[in-house]
Amino acid sequence: MPWAWGGGIQLYIDSALKQYGWFRSFSQRMSVDANGDPIPWYTYSFIFFLEPRLNATFRVFEYGSGNSTRWYSKRVHSINAVEHDHEWIKIIAPKLPDNVKLVERSLGKSYVEAVREVGAKFDIIIVDGRQRVKCVNYAVNYLTPEGVLILDNSERYWYQEAKDLLYANGFRSLDFRGMGPIVGYEFCSSVFYRDGNCLGI
Numbered sequence: 001m002p003w004a005w006g007g008g009i010q011l012y013i014d015s016a017l018k019q020y021g022w023f024r025s026f027s028q029r030m031s032v033d034a035n036g037d038p039i040p041w042y043t044y045s046f047i048f049f050l051e052p053r054l055n056a057t058f059r060v061f062e063y064g065s066g067n068s069t070r071w072y073s074k075r076v077h078s079i080n081a082v083e084h085d086h087e088w089i090k091i092i093a094p095k096l097p098d099n100v101k102l103v104e105r106s107l108g109k110s111y112v113e114a115v116r117e118v119g120a121k122f123d124i125i126i127v128d129g130r131q132r133v134k135c136v137n138y139a140v141n142y143l144t145p146e147g148v149l150i151l152d153n154s155e156r157y158w159y160q161e162a163k164d165l166l167y168a169n170g171f172r173s174l175d176f177r178g179m180g181p182i183v184g185y186e187f188c189s190s191v192f193y194r195d196g197n198c199l200g201i
Contacts, residue, residue: 017179020044025181031067032181038067039181041128042152046176046189051075053199061115061122061142064129065092065102073097076124082114084130107131115142123198127162128152136162140169146198154190166192174201 017023021034022044031041039047058076062069065081069092072079079100083089084107093102105111112134115125121144127135132151140149151162154175163173171192178186193201 020181022179022181026184029182038070040068040071040152041066041181042068042150042189043176043178043180043187045178046191047180049174049176050191050199055123055198058123058198059120060124060126061118061139062126062128063111063114063132063135063139064126065089065096068126068128069100069102070095070097073100080115080118080122082111082129084111111135112138115139121147123147124150126150126152132159133162133165137165140166144198145194146196148197148199148201149192150189151192152189153187155188163190163192170194 019034021032024034024036025032031039033039054075056077060072060076060079062079062081065083069079069081073096077099081100081102082105083102084105086104089102089104096102103114105114107130112131115138121142123144124147125139125143127139127149136149136151143149149166151159154163171194173190173192175188175190177188180187191199193199
């Protein structure tokens with residue numbers, strides 16, 4: 001039967017949510033697609049926008065590590081990531097391939113400034129962990145001239161300071177609102193970019 005009813009709500013079983021893997025991600029409480037493969041915990045619209053624009057030469061830095069790290073690792077040259085949660089590191093680290101370097105840093109200055117330790121600049125910096133305003137403020141200096149910065153959950157009012165800082169530094173943004181894996185509410189994933197950026201925006 002293609003349709004299901006419950007509580008007065010009619011749901012098409014073979015819906016986009018099934019095709020995207022939302023039901024599977026919800027039941028497993030993990031950010032995965034319909035095949036069970038890892039995907040970032042971004043809005044689906046942003047994942048679809050971002051994936052074809054990634055390049056096997058890109059170098060990525062990520063605040064916070066998880067299934068997004070695994071997803072990027074198959075599509076870019078290398079990833080450096082910082083994570084503060086020791087117990088989570090024990091779970092995720094064994095699943096990461098050789099082109100990922102994950103470091104553990106306590107929240108505070110060492111976490112925020114972990115991007116500096118690599119001694120390089122990055123095509124993409126993802127701010128999706130803790131202390132996001134401070135991380136944006138610091139990490140923006142470690143983008144290549146063509147680099148972009150991704151801020152997830154950008155709808156949260158307490159991240160407005162980070163957004164304003166990026167705008168003051170000549171960035172523009174594209175916001176992708178909608179549903180994403182695991183949760184049933186709308187949120188926003190944003191990419192901040194300048195002219196001549198590596199994603200061709």
